[in-house]
Amino acid sequence: MSLPRYAYLGPAGTFTEQALGQVASREEAVYLPQPDVTSALAAVRAGDADFAVVAIESTGEGGVTATLDALASGSPLVLLREMLVPVQFDVVAAAGVQLADVRRVSAHPHAWAQSRVWLTAQLPGAVHVPAASNTSSAALLGAGEPVSFDAALVPPSAVDAYGLQVLAHGVADNPDAVTRFVLVGHPGDVPAPTGADKTTLVVHLPDDEAGALLSMLEQFATRGINLSRIESRPIGDALGRYSFSIDAEGHVADARVGEALMGLRRHCPFVRFLGSYPRADEVEPVLRAGTADADYADARAWLDALRRGEVG
CATH class of the missing domain: 3.40.190.10 (Periplasmic binding protein-like II)
Structure with missing residues (x-):
């Protein structure tokens, strides 16, 4: 196999x-x-x-x-x-280079952003040379290729992989x-629910409806679903048109999440389901009263009884 x-x-x-x-x-x-x-x-x-x-x-x-x-x-x-x-990162360079010699630093944009305060304090005036990944510049240094930078900001694992000289250890503005x-x-097949899950979505809003964002958010709020991440991204077909990338707490198999997805489907022109999967931190959501699966099942049974003509 x-x-x-x-x-x-x-x-x-x-x-x-x-x-x-x-x-x-x-x-x-x-x-x-x-x-x-x-x-x-x-x-x-x-x-x-x-x-x-x-x-x-x-x-x-x-x-x-x-x-x-x-x-x-x-x-x-x-x-x-x-x-x-x-x-966290290490500042590395070819043999013979000292930290005081560094004027241009190659780093992935996210690495640079996460180390900006340290770099400003320790390498004032240093120019950022963007790298495609956190180790592409390390690979160039390790291979002895001609480069347009003096040092690179790389993961500690790249030091041994490419045999580089470390100028500074543990570089990060946020130690956590x-x-x-x-x-x-x-x-x-969707991974089975664990009780500590996330559901990721991409949602477009109607662009001719006042309060469309509020209507979209209400699909989650009324069902007690917390959003751990929501970010707008341009759709790209015209100025002023944005989609939303969303991480919601819960699993598509949960009644409250399923109801929210149906609500989004009814109100929004485009909904892309990107999966329900276990949270890495295994933190379970705090459920608001009336939003557990058993509450939805009880309400459904009550409604079914009413539709059969039973008063209760």
Whole structure:
């Protein structure tokens, strides 16, 4: 039996690779490094990979827009689980370079954003040279390639992988910084509810209706569903038209979530279900009175009785 194939943001040593390691080891899977998130998801859509692991949210920058946009369009994909990876960086350089020599630093934009305060204090005036991933610049340094930067901001795992000199350890503005990754695959059987789940959606609003956003949010609020993330993204077909990327607490199998999805379907021109999957932190939602599955079942039984002519 062939091993499952996982596309992920490479090269070796990225935080994405660490997240993939929580799903399957190299002995259990074929790792397929990709140059960017869009390519990783495209590999699944094209059948070149069975799954992809991509970053979707960070404590520093919120939603990863490349992931949100790639999931919102194209052939449907679904999220199957999430993984959390603590994030800190090392400043690395080729042999002989000192921290005082650094004027240009290569870093992925999210890495730069999560270390901006430290970089301003320790490397005042340093110029950001954007990198495609957290280890692409480390790979260039390790290979001895001519580069346009003096140092790179990389995950600690990249230091040994590319044999680099460390100029500073543990670089991060927030010592508790975390990035959330998701395992993405083709639609199929939804992971069974665990009691501590998330449901991810993309929702478009009607653009000719006052209060459309409120109507959409009420589908969740009236059913006691907390939203752990909601972000607007341009639809792209005209100025002023936006979709919403949403993480809701609960599972599509939960009565309250199912009712909310039906409400969205009735009110919104486009709803894309991106999956229900276990929360990595295993935190169960606090249910408001009257919103548990048993409450919905009791109310349904009562209504059915009324429709049969029974008064109660």
